[in-house]
Amino acid sequence: MRLKKPRLIVTFHTTTAAMGMEIACSRAGLPGRLIPVPREITAGCGMAWCAPPEAQADLEAFVTKENITTAGWYELTL
């Protein structure tokens, strides 16, 4: 398997919110991509935003500005 590194993971309550995050970030040129929710956060299904940890401040400010509802913010080594 791949080499693990620290990643920022943002989760959402719905797929609609996750898609809203993807489109808004890509428009704003902010980093990250959608991945399956890691089991460290919740076993099951769904998608999460995965970005470099150094982008956290920018992303936090961005979701507040854009009114995107997030469920949780995590830093994990994945």
Added chain:
Amino acid sequence: MIYLDNAATTLKKPDCVVAAVTEALCNMGNSSRGTHDSSLKSARAVFAARSSLAKLFNAPGPEQVVFTQNSTEALNMALCGLFCKGDHVITTALEHNSVLRPLYRLEDEGVISLSVVPADRQGRPDYDAFSRLIRPETRAIVCTHASNLTGNVMDLERVGAIAKSHGLLLVVDASQTAGAYPIDMKRMNISVLCFTGHKGLMGPQGTGGMCLARDVRIRPFKVGGSGVQSYSRAHPAEMPTRLEAGTLNGHGIAGLGAGVDYILEKGVDAIHAYEIALAKHFYEGVRDIPGVTVYGDFTNWNRTAVVTLNIGDYDSGAVSDALWEDFGIATRPGAHCAPLMHHALGTAEQGAVRFSFALFNTLDEADAAIAAVKELAQCD
């Protein structure tokens, strides 16, 4: 891209399906709403699709084929429209949430009581439990034809015989088998067969339905426009209009009909044989890789073309993401909407990576998937 997520939805559709949807979008009016040519075109396409589906499943006739948005809607309509207060229902640990959640809700509302046939570590149902769980107030057995997680197929002739001998309804979730595995409603004693259009039937998403045995009556959960009997206060009681209120997804159904005709022409047995050959090749290529655990019963190939596995203790989501990012292989990780099955297999926490093959996959793609699993397992 190598698409191996066909149990979620088939990505590649036959050309005739694409052509039928395009033709429908350009030329079809509203089915059963007038007799001008555009309306009749739609009515004819819908009727043709009903007839083809009835033939594919050996259903009593086109009037017993009802269209819905998908199998989830069909299952909800069937389960909520069949049962009355006090009924006891038997289901299985193989089920998808589209069966479990409507049943749990009916149970929580105090309408039905529910018993679950358990499964072993290979995901095989305990067939003896069906008879054991029957009570005087048992009304129905509700079960899947195949597990979407393991690909194990339920022996429906056996379950149908049990249902028949006890006078029970048999409601079947054929989401994973319709178009990909032989189904015979009469031989299997199926009362209600729920199917989805976008998987093995190779139609568009937003299509699905159910076939009813002649004597089965379901309370409609929606009523409204039907194109007939407009001055009657009540929605028509005749099938299939009884269970179809509002404009049908004519454009989608035209595509679904083309998909079913394509399947009838190729033959379900031939399609199954092709898909299983790919799944078998993949299974034989991965089962002995150190660190790989494959789930399900592979003692025979009366199953669907699904091979589900994990690598070591890795999160199935991380494995699936690596397969996609590093190898361009599309699979499905995590929990597959089948919570009881995950518990039986012991994968509730880890989830599992599902590889599912279809008619447009090739042996080369199966080989590429084997190589990818090998490589990921090696750097474990």
